[in-house]
Amino acid sequence: MGRPDTGGSPANGCGAFSSVELYELAEGKFSRDREAVYRDHLAVCSSCQRAYEEFERVRQGVQADIEVTALAAPVDLAARVRRVAVGERKATPQPLRAARPLQRSKKPRSAEESGLRWTLAAAAVVIVGLVGLLLHYAGEQRKQAPVVKRESPKAPVPPKSPDGTRVVVNPPERPPERPPDRPPERPPDRPPERPPEQGPEQPPERPPEEPPREPVEPEKPGPTVVVQAEPVPLDTCAGPLEVVHEDGKREVAASGTRVSRTDVLAAGNRPALFTLRGGEELTMASNSKVRVETREGRVLASIDGRGEVFVATGPKPQFAMVLEGREFSGEHARFLVRNAGTRVDVAVYEGEVRYGADGVVKAGQGSTASKGAWGTASQLQDPRPPAWAADLGGGLRVVFREDFEKALPEGWLGERVVNAKPLGRGGAFAATWGEDGFGLDTPIWEKPIAYCKGTRVSLRYFANQDTKFEVMVMNRTIQDNYGFVVERPAKGRWTTISIDLQRTGPHEPGGRGWQDGDAIDSIRLRCVDADTKCELWVDDMTLLVPK
Amino acid sequence: MPRLLEQSDEALMQALATGEAAALDVLVARHQDRLLSFCFRFLRDRQAAEDAVQEAFVALWCDRARWEPKARVTTWLYQIARNQCVSAGRKRSVRHARAIDPEVPPAASGPGPDTSVRRAEDRDRVARCVQELPEMYREVVILRMYEDLPFKEIASITGVNESTLRTRFEYALDKLRGALE
Numbered sequence: 001m002g003r004p005d006t007g008g009s010p011a012n013g014c015g016a017f018s019s020v021e022l023y024e025l026a027e028g029k030f031s032r033d034r035e036a037v038y039r040d041h042l043a044v045c046s047s048c049q050r051a052y053e054e055f056e057r058v059r060q061g062v063q064a065d066i067e068v069t070a071l072a073a074p075v076d077l078a079a080r081v082r083r084v085a086v087g088e089r090k091a092t093p094q095p096l097r098a099a100r101p102l103q104r105s106k107k108p109r110s111a112e113e114s115g116l117r118w119t120l121a122a123a124a125v126v127i128v129g130l131v132g133l134l135l136h137y138a139g140e141q142r143k144q145a146p147v148v149k150r151e152s153p154k155a156p157v158p159p160k161s162p163d164g165t166r167v168v169v170n171p172p173e174r175p176p177e178r179p180p181d182r183p184p185e186r187p188p189d190r191p192p193e194r195p196p197e198q199g200p201e202q203p204p205e206r207p208p209e210e211p212p213r214e215p216v217e218p219e220k221p222g223p224t225v226v227v228q229a230e231p232v233p234l235d236t237c238a239g240p241l242e243v244v245h246e247d248g249k250r251e252v253a254a255s256g257t258r259v260s261r262t263d264v265l266a267a268g269n270r271p272a273l274f275t276l277r278g279g280e281e282l283t284m285a286s287n288s289k290v291r292v293e294t295r296e297g298r299v300l301a302s303i304d305g306r307g308e309v310f311v312a313t314g315p316k317p318q319f320a321m322v323l324e325g326r327e328f329s330g331e332h333a334r335f336l337v338r339n340a341g342t343r344v345d346v347a348v349y350e351g352e353v354r355y356g357a358d359g360v361v362k363a364g365q366g367s368t369a370s371k372g373a374w375g376t377a378s379q380l381q382d383p384r385p386p387a388w389a390a391d392l393g394g395g396l397r398v399v400f401r402e403d404f405e406k407a408l409p410e411g412w413l414g415e416r417v418v419n420a421k422p423l424g425r426g427g428a429f430a431a432t433w434g435e436d437g438f439g440l441d442t443p444i445w446e447k448p449i450a451y452c453k454g455t456r457v458s459l460r461y462f463a464n465q466d467t468k469f470e471v472m473v474m475n476r477t478i479q480d481n482y483g484f485v486v487e488r489p490a491k492g493r494w495t496t497i498s499i500d501l502q503r504t505g506p507h508e509p510g511g512r513g514w515q516d517g518d519a520i521d522s523i524r525l526r527c528v529d530a531d532t533k534c535e536l537w538v539d540d541m542t543l544l545v546p547k
Numbered sequence: 548m549p550r551l552l553e554q555s556d557e558a559l560m561q562a563l564a565t566g567e568a569a570a571l572d573v574l575v576a577r578h579q580d581r582l583l584s585f586c587f588r589f590l591r592d593r594q595a596a597e598d599a600v601q602e603a604f605v606a607l608w609c610d611r612a613r614w615e616p617k618a619r620v621t622t623w624l625y626q627i628a629r630n631q632c633v634s635a636g637r638k639r640s641v642r643h644a645r646a647i648d649p650e651v652p653p654a655a656s657g658p659g660p661d662t663s664v665r666r667a668e669d670r671d672r673v674a675r676c677v678q679e680l681p682e683m684y685r686e687v688v689i690l691r692m693y694e695d696l697p698f699k700e701i702a703s704i705t706g707v708n709e710s711t712l713r714t715r716f717e718y719a720l721d722k723l724r725g726a727l728e
């Protein structure tokens with residue numbers, strides 16, 4: 001008998017048909033001929049007949065439930081949607097998918113629109129003046145204590161404090177920067193050398209001192225203005241990409257569109273992806289401004305000012321990333337280029353990148369150079385390249401990372417904190433009192449991560465008490481939290497822990513261990529014995545899976 | 548507006564992509580009942596279901612630029628609504644067993660034909676069993692049995708391949724069948 005393949009397992013004593021088949025038979029999904037085959041068998045097999053009747057009861061039960069649960073939407077739902085979507089979220093980006101010429105909008109403005117713009121502009125001038133006065137006043141009172149600024153998840157993104165030590169595999173939505181001539185203040189995201197079960201606390205490593213900087217060269221004149229022949233297809237955009245035309249006219253191919261964390265995760269941590277004609281991909285962080293030009297048959301992309309661009313080159317060698325007069329090029333290479341003010345960083349993830357006459361940076365390595373001087377491959381001035389190597393060549397792959405450098409979406413339990421005293425750097429996530437005690441929750445609801453053996457969670461924490469806390473990873477598959485208790489947390493210093501999920505256990509008594517494919521959808525910290533004076537911050541929360 | 552009413556979902560999405568907010572009204576009116584029922588079956592909480600539907604349409608508006616014409620609008624809507632339900636379900640409770648919403652009428656308990664009583668009992672048992680299924684099984688049951696969607700479309704909505712979905716459905720069916728015994 002030609003039995004249809006349903007992928008299911010037999011559900012009855014006979015084993016001729018699966019449950020799916022019998023249910024679909026009850027639903028009447030089959031053609032007459034195919035149904036006849038099943039019916040013939042049921043006529044002679046009491047076991048299958050009984051199973052079929054039971055699935056018919058299931059079907060009828062479902063139908064009855066469908067009738068009961070068929071709801072009519074409230075009459076004002078459409079109005080509510082419109083009010084929220086079109087009203088409050090009017091700043092939502094306009095569609096970018098439609099093909100369009102690379103020209104600025106010439107749409108005429110109404111009188112009201114123009115009046116409103118002038119009013120807003122005048123208000124902005126007044127505000128800038130007031131802020132200037134305040135800054136001047138603040139500058140005269142430099143001895144005041146640092147201020148902790150707390151920001152609710154809904155608050156707008158404040159100006160970031162620069163930081164340049166973050167390890168990235170996929171470029172961040174807002175890349176870290178760091179001020180010139182300032183050593184990195186935090187260690188790379190590497191698992192601690194000691195496993196957490198033996199002593200989960202490990203003070204962050206101190207980065208090596210940077211050698212003295214070479215003198216900064218004066219700014220060079222911009223490269224020759226040439227043509228980018230075709231529009232640049234866009235997915236999402238977080239930073240302006242400027243295309244320079246042959247006649248000297250400059251156009252912004254797409255301007256700053258913020259994308260949500262959900263979008264970034266869904267897009268594989270690609271906040272702004274530009275695909276060029278030759279197949280090269282430029283992924284730009286939101287503060288980056290890139291100019292694309294063609295010259296002598298080549299395509300050159302350059303970062304204007306500070307910024308960070310992740311480059312994936314195609315097979316053509318004619319593409320080069322230009323930064324401070326240097327050209328970085330490679331075929332089938334993936335690399336990160338960063339202009340950090342007085343320095344230029346490059347990190348290579350795949351392939352190799354050439355620069356200068358004979359400079360080469362290979363996969364897993366990085367190079368840093370002061371302005372006006374060429375960096376030498378692996379002449380490391382900051383601790384990131386080893387960390388890149390650990391991430392890229394150490395057998396682990398980052399599948400989730402949150403550095404709390406930007407405003408967080410709704411639904412996260414905790415408060416994003418910037419410029420807090422123990423931080424001395426960018427944002428972190430502060431635990432708060434909630435339903436589950438003193439803790440925080442970093443959800444990954446939209447795109448759960450599949451567990452596999454060797455999956456680790458890594459994070460940095462700062463606690464002002466040595467009260468034990470628990471790191472929990474939610475297993476959505478069986479809807480239980482798997483916890484690891486940090487019994488004696490380090491007090492008063494930033495500490496990195498890295499936990500193999502095999503060391504975590506289910507909360508439900510008798511619960512099973514992790515199994516490959518289990519869905520991870522949040523990371524929590526909970527401090528059940530904490531008092532109201534307890535303070536707990538986390539930063540650089542990362543999930544890593546074996547390659 | 549009358550012109551919009553006659554347009555297909557895909558045409559409305561094209562209009563939406565150009566910023567025509569009226570197209571959103573038409574899409575809401577066209578799909579709100581179906582999505583609300585879907586969300587309610589997922590969450591068993593009318594208020595939460597309404598919130599999920601509202602957020603789904605808001606997300607549709609916000610993400611309108613990401614819609615690709617090759618995708619069916621209903622599939623995309625289900626996908627967004629399903630994500631909203633998953634998020635809402637996680638926010639409400641992650642470890643506590645769900646209870647059947649009291650808004651759903653209980654099974655008939657008075658005298659009546661045996662078949663009617665039995666069918667109502669079966670309905671209760673099936674509904675309870677569906678709610679007690681782990682989320683990964685529950686969603687395939689709701690999409691396949693309640694929404695009557697083919698596995699191919701469910702795969703697009705959930706991001707799980709068809710083979711896995713069939714296996715999950717097989718498991719869920721056996722659970723449901725067992726619930727009636």
